Amino acid sequence: MxxxxxxxxxxxxxxxxxxxxxxxxxxxxxxxxNQVGYREFTDGDLNIIHTICCLKDTGMKINDIREYVNDIMAGPTTIAHRQQLLSEHRAEVLTKQQKIADNLREIDYKLEMYEADDSFEQVSREIQFASREKEQNHLENPYKITNKS
Amino acid sequence: MxxxxxxxxxxxxxxxxxxxxxxxxxxxxxxxxNQVGYREFTDGDLNIIHTICCLKDTGMKINDIREYVNDIMAGPTTIAHRQQLLSEHRAEVLTKQQKIADNLREIDYKLEMYEADDSFEQVSREIQFASREKEQNHLENPYKITNKS
DNA sequence: ATAAACCCTAGATAATACTCTAGGGAAAGC
DNA sequence: GCTTTCCCTAGAGTATTATCTAGGGTTTAT
Structure with missing residues (x-):
C-alpha cells in the first residue's frame, strides 16, 4: 500500500x-x-513526515529538521546525535512555552481591564497619564482624546 | 525623563x-x-512597546498589532474593538499552546526511545521495518544500513 | 481516443519580518 | 575644532517558508 x-x-x-x-x-x-517519476509514499514515510510536522510546528528550522532526517537515514549509529538535536530543541520549546504563558498572562490582564465595569474610566486615566507625560516633556501629544488637561 | x-x-x-x-x-x-527629528520615548511609550512585544511574541501579525495600537491612540471609545482583537488573539494563543504541548509530548516520546538501554535495537527494528516496507512495495530502499534483510 | 484529473520540474513570486547601506546631520567629550 | 558616537531617512538586501506558473508527461474513465 x-x-x-x-x-x-x-x-x-x-x-x-x-x-x-x-x-x-x-x-x-x-x-x-515509481517508474515515471511519481512519488510513492509508504506508511513508514508518513510516520517520519508526522515527526517532521511535530518539529516544524514547535518552531524547528528546516535546516535543523534536515539534519535530524539525515540521522534517521543513516541508521542507529546516529542515535547520540539525534538525542542531542532533540534535547536541545526540547529546551527551546520549553523556554518558548514559558514565554508564551507569561505573555498570555499579560494579555489576560489587559482583557480583564477592558471587561471591567469601569473600563472606560481606567482607559481614560491611562491615556490622560500618557498625555500629561508628553506635555511635561514638552513633546507633541499624539493622543486623539484629551478632553481633560 | x-x-x-x-x-x-x-x-x-x-x-x-x-x-x-x-x-x-x-x-x-x-x-x-524632538526639534531635530530624533525620536524621544517616554515611559508610557515603553509600556505600549512592551504590550506590542507581548503580542508579537505570541505570534500576532504586525498588521493586527497596528490595529490594536490605533485603538489605543483613539481613546476609550475603542474598548470594545480592543477587547475583540485581544480575545480572538487569546483564543489563537491557547490553541497554539495546546498544539505545542501535544507536539512536545511526541518529542519526549522520541527522546525516551533514544535514551533507552536498548535504543540501538529499537532504532534498528524501526529502520528494518521501513526497509522491508519499501521492498514489499517494490520501491528503492533509501536507508543506508540494512545489514539485515 | 479524448477529456479530466494527476503527476513532474524549474523557476518566479509572495508574505513576513527584519537588517543593512548610503548619505547626511547633530551632540558630546576633549 | 575635531573626533567619536549618535540620530535620521529612503531604499536595498536577506532569510525563511510557502505558493504559484509554465510547460510537459501520465492515468483513468467514458
Missing part, C-alpha cells in the same frame, strides 16, 4: 506545494519514485 | 533597526520627535 502526493497532502495537512518544497529542501529523502 | 532609540533598544530587547521598522509600519505612532 502506497500513497500519492495528493493523498499524503490530505492525510498530513500539508499542501502538495509544501510537500514538494520539503522534498526539494532535503526533508524527504526517504520518499521513493 | 525621555529615552533615545538606543536606550529603548537596550531596555526592550529590540534592535534599533527593528524599532525604526516598527515605526515605519505604524506600530509606534505615539513616539514624539
Amino acid at each position: 502506497t500513497y500519492s502526493i495528493k493523498e499524503v497532502s490530505e492525510k498530513v495537512g500539508l499542501s502538495i506545494y509544501t510537500l514538494r518544497f520539503y522534498d526539494k529542501q532535503g526533508l524527504l529523502p526517504f520518499v521513493a519514485r | 525621555t529615552y533615545s532609540i538606543k536606550e529603548v533598544s537596550e531596555k526592550v530587547g529590540l534592535s534599533i533597526y527593528t524599532l525604526r521598522f516598527y515605526d515605519k509600519q505604524g506600530l509606534l505612532p505615539f513616539v514624539a520627535r
Whole structure:
C-alpha cells in the first residue's frame, strides 16, 4: 500500500506545494519514485513526515529538521546525535512555552481591564497619564482624546 | 525623563533597526520627535512597546498589532474593538499552546526511545521495518544500513 | 481516443519580518 | 575644532517558508 502526493497532502495537512518544497529542501529523502517519476509514499514515510510536522510546528528550522532526517537515514549509529538535536530543541520549546504563558498572562490582564465595569474610566486615566507625560516633556501629544488637561 | 532609540533598544530587547521598522509600519505612532527629528520615548511609550512585544511574541501579525495600537491612540471609545482583537488573539494563543504541548509530548516520546538501554535495537527494528516496507512495495530502499534483510 | 484529473520540474513570486547601506546631520567629550 | 558616537531617512538586501506558473508527461474513465 502506497500513497500519492495528493493523498499524503490530505492525510498530513500539508499542501502538495509544501510537500514538494520539503522534498526539494532535503526533508524527504526517504520518499521513493515509481517508474515515471511519481512519488510513492509508504506508511513508514508518513510516520517520519508526522515527526517532521511535530518539529516544524514547535518552531524547528528546516535546516535543523534536515539534519535530524539525515540521522534517521543513516541508521542507529546516529542515535547520540539525534538525542542531542532533540534535547536541545526540547529546551527551546520549553523556554518558548514559558514565554508564551507569561505573555498570555499579560494579555489576560489587559482583557480583564477592558471587561471591567469601569473600563472606560481606567482607559481614560491611562491615556490622560500618557498625555500629561508628553506635555511635561514638552513633546507633541499624539493622543486623539484629551478632553481633560 | 525621555529615552533615545538606543536606550529603548537596550531596555526592550529590540534592535534599533527593528524599532525604526516598527515605526515605519505604524506600530509606534505615539513616539514624539524632538526639534531635530530624533525620536524621544517616554515611559508610557515603553509600556505600549512592551504590550506590542507581548503580542508579537505570541505570534500576532504586525498588521493586527497596528490595529490594536490605533485603538489605543483613539481613546476609550475603542474598548470594545480592543477587547475583540485581544480575545480572538487569546483564543489563537491557547490553541497554539495546546498544539505545542501535544507536539512536545511526541518529542519526549522520541527522546525516551533514544535514551533507552536498548535504543540501538529499537532504532534498528524501526529502520528494518521501513526497509522491508519499501521492498514489499517494490520501491528503492533509501536507508543506508540494512545489514539485515 | 479524448477529456479530466494527476503527476513532474524549474523557476518566479509572495508574505513576513527584519537588517543593512548610503548619505547626511547633530551632540558630546576633549 | 575635531573626533567619536549618535540620530535620521529612503531604499536595498536577506532569510525563511510557502505558493504559484509554465510547460510537459501520465492515468483513468467514458
